[in-house]
Amino acid sequence: xxxxxxxxxxxxxxxxxxxxxxxxxxxxxxxxxxxxxxxxxxxxxxxxxxxxxxxxxxxxxxxxxxxxxxxxxxxxxxxxxxxxxxxxxxxxxxxxxxxxxxxxxxxxxxxxxxxxxxxxxxxxxxxxxxxxxxxxxxxxxxxxxxxxxxxxxxxxxxxxxxxxxxxxxxxxxxxxxxxxxxxxxxxxxxxxxxxxxxxxxxxxxxxxxxxxxxxxxxxxxxxxxxxxxxxxxxxxxxxxxxxxxxxxxxxxxxxxxxxxxxxxxxxxxxxxxxxxxxxxxxxxxxxxxxxxxxxxxxxxxxxxxxxxxxxxxxxxxxxxxxxxxxxxxxxxxxxxxxxxxxxxxxxxxxxxxxxxxxxxxxxxxxxxxxxxxxxxxxxxxxxxxxxxxxxxxxxxxxxxxxxxxx
Numbered sequence: 366x367x368x369x370x371x372x373x374x375x376x377x378x379x380x381x382x383x384x385x386x387x388x389x390x391x392x393x394x395x396x397x398x399x400x401x402x403x404x405x406x407x408x409x410x411x412x413x414x415x416x417x418x419x420x421x422x423x424x425x426x427x428x429x430x431x432x433x434x435x436x437x438x439x440x441x442x443x444x445x446x447x448x449x450x451x452x453x454x455x456x457x458x459x460x461x462x463x464x465x466x467x468x469x470x471x472x473x474x475x476x477x478x479x480x481x482x483x484x485x486x487x488x489x490x491x492x493x494x495x496x497x498x499x500x501x502x503x504x505x506x507x508x509x510x511x512x513x514x515x516x517x518x519x520x521x522x523x524x525x526x527x528x529x530x531x532x533x534x535x536x537x538x539x540x541x542x543x544x545x546x547x548x549x550x551x552x553x554x555x556x557x558x559x560x561x562x563x564x565x566x567x568x569x570x571x572x573x574x575x576x577x578x579x580x581x582x583x584x585x586x587x588x589x590x591x592x593x594x595x596x597x598x599x600x601x602x603x604x605x606x607x608x609x610x611x612x613x614x615x616x617x618x619x620x621x622x623x624x625x626x627x628x629x630x631x632x633x634x635x636x637x638x639x640x641x642x643x644x645x646x647x648x649x650x651x652x653x654x655x656x657x658x659x660x661x662x663x664x665x666x667x668x669x670x671x672x673x674x675x676x677x678x679x680x681x682x683x684x685x686x687x688x689x690x691x692x693x694x695x696x697x698x699x700x701x702x703x704x705x706x707x708x709x710x711x712x713x714x715x716x717x718x719x720x721x722x723x724x725x726x727x728x729x730x731x732x733x734x735x736x737x738x739x740x741x742x743x744x745x746x747x748x749x750x751x752x753x754x755x756x757x758x759x760x761x762x763x764x765x766x767x768x769x770x771x
Contacts, residue, residue: 366757369505370697370750380497380745381484383410385476387493388486392442393468395427400442400523403463407496407521408445414504417449417519424523424531430569430669432619432631441531442523446539449507453516455763457756458543458720459503460536460711461496461550461727462525466734473736482742489740495549495727496521498745502752511760518543525711528567528673536711537718544768545686545759546715546722547752552729552744553706558690559725560703562677562713563609564638566647568670569631570596572619575663576628586626587663590619593630596666599654600634607646609639611707636672637707644672674713682721682768690723693754699747721768726752 387406392399404421412419422445426438442463465488467473476486503517518539522532529536540546553559572593577586597614604612612634619630636647651668658666679687687703694701712724728748730740759766 366754369508369753369757372508373501373505373749373753374746376501376749377742377746380501381742384484384489384494384497384740384745385486387496388476388489389474391467391469391471391474392464392488393466393471394441394464394524394526395439396469397440397442399469400463403493404443404445404521404523407463407500408447411447411500411519414500415447415449415507417447420446422446422535424535427524427527427530430571430631432571432629434571434667444523444532444535445521446518446535447521448516448518450513450516451518453514455515455759455766456543457515457517457759458520458539458546458715459499459517460520460522460546460548460715461492461499462711463521463523464526465491466526479739483739484742485737485739487738490551490728490730490738491733492550492727494730494740494745495551498727498748498752499549501745501749502756505749505753506756506760509757509760511757514763515756515760522711528565529711529714530673533673533714536714540715540718540720543720544766546712546720546724547726547755548710548712548715548722548724549727550710550712550725551727551733552725552748553704554731556701556729558687558701558703558723559706559708559712560679560687561705562709562724563707564641564644564672564676564713565674565709566636566638566644566670566672567633568636568668569633571667571669572596572630573665574628575626577626579624579626583626587628587661588626589630589664590627592658592661592664592666593617593619593632596654596658597632599657600651603650607643610643610647611637612647637709638672638676640676640678674709675717677709677713677716680721683716686721686723689758690726690751690755693758694751697747697750697754
C-alpha cells in the first residue's frame, strides 16, 4: 500500500499541468462543444491509463421556459461511462461531472496562481480537480494484487450543475447495478465531508396580464411584473417558516418598454428541503399563493417545475461507508468527519436510488460557483491517496459491502 500511495505523490506536477489545461476549456453546462471537449480528453486519459471499456451516450436536451411560455431547448454534452471487471464480486460506482457553472461568455476563463500551493480558476475545485483525483486513485488501485475482487464503473456526466436532468435516468440505472458509490464533488471548505444533504427543486412561474399604453390607457392594463413582484415577496416570506426549508428567487424578467403595461413576466426559483415531507408543505404554500394571485382580475399565474433531487439522509449503510472513509483518512494522518450541508449533488440521486455513497471525495478548495474559485493543490495528491486506500480496503473484504442488487 505504501508503494502505491507513494506513486501518487510523484504525480503532483503532471496533475497540476493537466488541471490547468482542463480548467481553461470552458465547459459551462450549456456550452455543449466545451463539455464534449473535456469529456473526450478525460475519456481518452482514462482509457489509456486504465485499459477500460468506454461508452458514450447522448442525453436529453435541457428545456427552459421563456417569458412568453414557449420552450427553449438546449442540447447538452455527452455522458461517458467507463468500466472494468463488471463480473467482479464487488461493484463500485464512481461519478463526476464535466460541466461548470461558468457559461461560454463568462469573464472567468483563465487560471492564475495565488501562491505556490493555491490555484484559482473556473472549475478547478468543482470539479475538474476531483475528476483527476478519481483517475489517479483508480490508476494506483489497478497496480495492486486485489484488482480481481473489485469492479468499477465511472460516470462522467454533462449536466450536474443544472440538476442532472438528462443523466438522472442513467445514474438511477447504474445505482441498481453497484454496491456503493464514490463521488468526487469538492470537499467542504474546511476539508471535511458532506454527510446529509438537502433536497432541491427548480421551478418557473409565468405571469400573464393585459397590455396597455402606459399613459393613455394605463387603467385598462393589468401589470404582469407587479403580479410577479407580489408573488416573489410572498415566496420569500416563506423562508423561516419551516425548519431547514429555503426558497430563493434566482431569475426575474418581463416587459419590453417602459411606456407599455407589461402583459408577461417570468421568475425562476429554487427550493431546498431537509426532509421529504417538506416537499408537500412547499407545494401547498405555493398553491395558496397561486390562488391569491389568480384571484386578481386579468392576471394569470402558472407554475412549472418539480423537486428533482430528494434529501440525502444517512442510513446504516451510508454510515458504515463514511466510517471506512474516516478510518482511511486517519491512517493517512488527516482524519475526516462529516457534517450536514445545504448543497445537493448526484449523491442525492444515487442515495434515492438506494446506493450508499460518499459524495465529497474531491479536492479541497473554496469559493466554488464564484469567480474566486480556487484549489489547494496538495489536495490533488492527498485525496487521490485517500480514494486509493478506500478502494484497497474495499477489495480486502468485498463480502462486507455487498448488497442485494436488482
